Amino acid sequence: MLRKEELEHLSRFSSTIKLARKTVLRADSLSLSPVTAVIEGTIGIQHILDDGRRSIAAFYLSGDIIDLRTPGTDQRHDLVALTRATICRLSPAVLDDVLQLNESARAVSVDNLxxxxxxxxxxxxxxxxxxxxxxxASFVFECRDRQPTVAAEIKLPMQHCDIADYLGLRPETVSRCLHELQDSKMIEQPTVSCITIKDAGALRTLADGTKHDGERAR
Amino acid sequence: MLRKEELEHLSRFSSTIKLARKTVLRADSLSLSPVTAVIEGTIGIQHILDDGRRSIAAFYLSGDIIDLRTPGTDQRHDLVALTRATICRLSPAVLDDVLQLNESARAVSVDNLxxxxxxxxxxxxxxxxxxxxxxxASFVFECRDRQPTVAAEIKLPMQHCDIADYLGLRPETVSRCLHELQDSKMIEQPTVSCITIKDAGALRTLADGTKHDGERAR
DNA sequence: CGATTGTTTGATCTCTCTCAATGGGCGTGG
DNA sequence: CCACGCCCATTGAGAGAGATCAAACAATCG
Structure with missing residues (x-):
């Protein structure tokens, strides 16, 4: 996790690219330049199964460094822009040089990993x-905790179909669950991509997996 | 991933402990000594939900280094012995000193992460x-690829109930699936904890998620 | 060798997926 | 700036994969 100034400095040695939503950087093309900084937007790590099912294993936001070097094995994951995004492909060699010299940057890099x-x-x-x-419910908290500013409004960093692929659900189910959370007064959803937590306690309890039969006519 | 000699060297500065299966090292007790080397056996990272459901997020085998330092957040996961195991609690400070001096060890450590x-x-x-x-099917390959020696016989590094908690299934389902793989001649299962791959191609195809309606009376 | 723990098998239930059709919002181009 | 078109979100009904429950069996450990 580097600050914006540091990102901009590194970007001088690298190429900054703007990506439209759904742009895919395929695994094989990543092996040459496996380190990518996210400047703006959301980048996902995706994997397409042989029959087309898509899984998003992780997502990264502004300021995150994605290091896809996989010692010993082939890179099998693609990067995909989940929103309009700006990224910066870093040269691994240049980055390693920087980290070799700068002990604190190295610590930051390891902490990032x-x-x-x-x-x-x-x-x-x-x-x-x-x-x-x-x-x-757990996803809502992850978005809250990872968004850059602490705010009551949580901006969902991706669309429902992407959330579904991240959580192992279907878009329909994500939609139904968000509405159920709204019906039980835990969240409010002014727009599709914006959420406000109304009852953080109950939402936390739910996300942490407490049985709550009591609420369901038992 | 350090070699056994290196592990033994580090262990002089640390405490080696033998654990019976199911021994749990709780998250709060790990914050003081968050780095653990696995000498022998299988160690899992587990998380117990509020209502008792258990999840095993990852497992580690002989030679693996488990670094549970979580910059910025509290440690929320326990360690648990999935077999009889021998581990070595390392002092993070001592380890960092070693890595500070030894550049190649540092590279190994980062590669490990x-x-x-x-x-x-x-x-x-x-x-x-x-x-x-x-x-x-995917789990069988993971076990094959991670076991120390390349052998036809795959020794399952944990019991069915642990596999279930690792894969998000129930023990009954794991048992049924293993039998189904045996029925379709992809594996053989001489004993409960030992597996032989009979048709690696078909098993790989299945693990990679190809639809195989053809095989099911269609 | 007995007791505890883990595995297996079968029957039933339920949550989520699937499929399909409608509606809304966003981006694009005029 | 507005209108159109496309993609995405939503809603409902139905089906299926895996969970659940229970009971018998096997294996492991002291």
Whole structure:
């Protein structure tokens, strides 16, 4: 996680690209330049199964560094723009030089890796044992905690069909769950891409996987 | 990923512990000593939801280094022994000193983080969009590729109930899927904890998510 | 060798997917 | 700036994969 000035500095040694939504950078083209900084927008790591099913394994926001170097194995994931996005392809060699010299930048870089690994593990927990409604509740918190500013309004960083592919659900289910959260007064949804948390306690409890039979006529 | 000699060297500055299966090292106790080397056996990262559902987000085998430092957030995951295991709690300070001096060890350490992040992403793909049978097929390959020696016999590094918590399934489903793979001649299962791949091509195709309606009386 | 833990099998239930059709919002081009 | 068209969100009805529950069986450990 670098600050904007640092990103801009690095970008001098690299190529900054604007991407339209749904633009895909395929895995094979990434092996040459596996390090990408997100300047603006949302970038997803996607994987297409042989029969077309799409999975979004992770997403990255403004300021994140995506390091796709995979020691020992082939890169199997694509990058995809989930919104209009601006990215910066970094030369791994140049980056490594910078990190070699700058100890604090190196620490930041390693922390960045640790943080992303931690996010991936948290996400795995959401995926393994949570029900659809719990997944969506958890996703709302992830968006809140990862958006740059602390605000009551949460701007969803991607569309419902992308959320579905990220949570292992279908777009219809995501829509139904968001409406259910709204019906039970936990959130409000002024527009499709904007959410306000109304009852953070109840939403947290739900996201953390507490049984709440009590609420369902039992 | 360090070699056994290196592990043993590091262990002089640390405490080596033998764990019985199901021993849990709770998240709060890990914040002081968040770096653990697996000497022998299988260690899982587990998370228990408020109502008792258990998720295993990742597992680590002999030689793996588990770095649970989570910059910025609290550690929320426990470690659990999925088999009888021997681990080595490393002092993060000592480890960082070693890495500060030894550039190649540092590279190994960063590669280790990248590799684990990559494994976590792959696992997310398995969890989001694959059906139970595909998940189990994929798991068989993961076990094959991660076990220390290349052998026809794959020793499952954990029990069915742990596999279930890792794949987001139930033990009954894992059992049924393994039998289905056996019925369709893709694997053989001499004992509960041992598997032989009989038709790697078909198993790979299945794991990668190709529709195979053709095989099902269509 | 007995008790506990884990695996297997079968029957039923339920949550989510699937399919299809409608409606709305956003971006594009005029 | 407005209108059109396309993509996305929504809604409903139905089907299916996996969960759940229960009970028998096997394996492991002390």
């Amino acid at each position: 640790r943080r992303q690994k931690c996010l991936a593990l948290d996400h795995s927990v959401d995926l393994t044992k949570k029900r659809a409604l719990e997944k969506v | 990248r590799r684990q992040k990559c494994l976590a992403l792959d696992h997310s793909v398995d969890l989001t969009k694959k059906r139970a049978l595909e998940k189990v």
